[in-house]
């Protein structure tokens with residue numbers, strides 16, 4: 001499969017906070033269509049900030065972020081909200097499902113937010129894509145943690161986003177369930193050319209990605225193609241020693 005188009009591009013992105021806190025410093029990186037990238041680094045190295053800036057949830061202090069051909073950094077608030085809603089998917093460690101709604105209703109929420117009628121076929125396809133076609137009428141309390149995270153992923157994908165950002169998506173799951181969710185993400189990249197960017201602390205999780213980006217003190221410290229849990233662990237040890 002051709003995987004040439006850069007879906008997300010960060011150019012010299014920095015994010016500074018008050019009192020001299022540097023969360024990101026001069027980060028330039030591109031994410032091409034259909035690729036699955038893991039972002040790793042010690043605690044406080046800027047991983048979540050990178051994701052938030054790339055997703056348009058936060059504005060960098062300087063630099064440029066282009067998503068799906070559009071420059072987020074010069075975009076007004078309303079256009080940015082629309083782009084985030086239509087072209088960007090996000091999953092977090094917490095599943096953030098509404099407990100009173102069924103899986104299908106939860107998945108349909110982003111469509112409602114865009115003023116569209118929740119299309120049952122689209123919702124069904126999203127649930128099928130995460131292997132939960134038979135759980136559409138279940139409420140979150142009737143689903144396992146892994147299934148709830150898969151509903152959250154189906155919800156993030158229902159608008160067919162250009163990119164799916166995942167911040168520690170397996171952080172609240174046990175080992176076996178984590179593997180299921182990671183295999184699902186891998187499959188979405190392979191079978192649907194879904195671009196995925198995932199923050200994780202877990203070298204085994206990172207090994208499901210096509211490459212791993214390493215951050216330390218807000219700066220990029222190289223990347224690792226075709227990672228394995230062992231190569232990721234070695235790089236992380238080196239990074240932590242250097243910090």
Ligand SMILES: Nc1ncnc2c1ncn2[C@@H]1O[C@H](COP(=O)(O)OP(=O)(O)OP(=O)(O)O)[C@@H](O)[C@H]1O
Nearest residue numbers: 017021022023041042043044045046047048049050
């Ligand atoms: N709203 C904020 N105000 C001030 N400083 C912040 C803010 N958000 C993040 N920071 C700081 O920016 C740096 C990077 O934070 P970030 O959450 O991106 O790191 P992280 O690598 O995701 O950390 P962790 O692995 O612990 O979740 C940290 O020093 C953090 O304290």
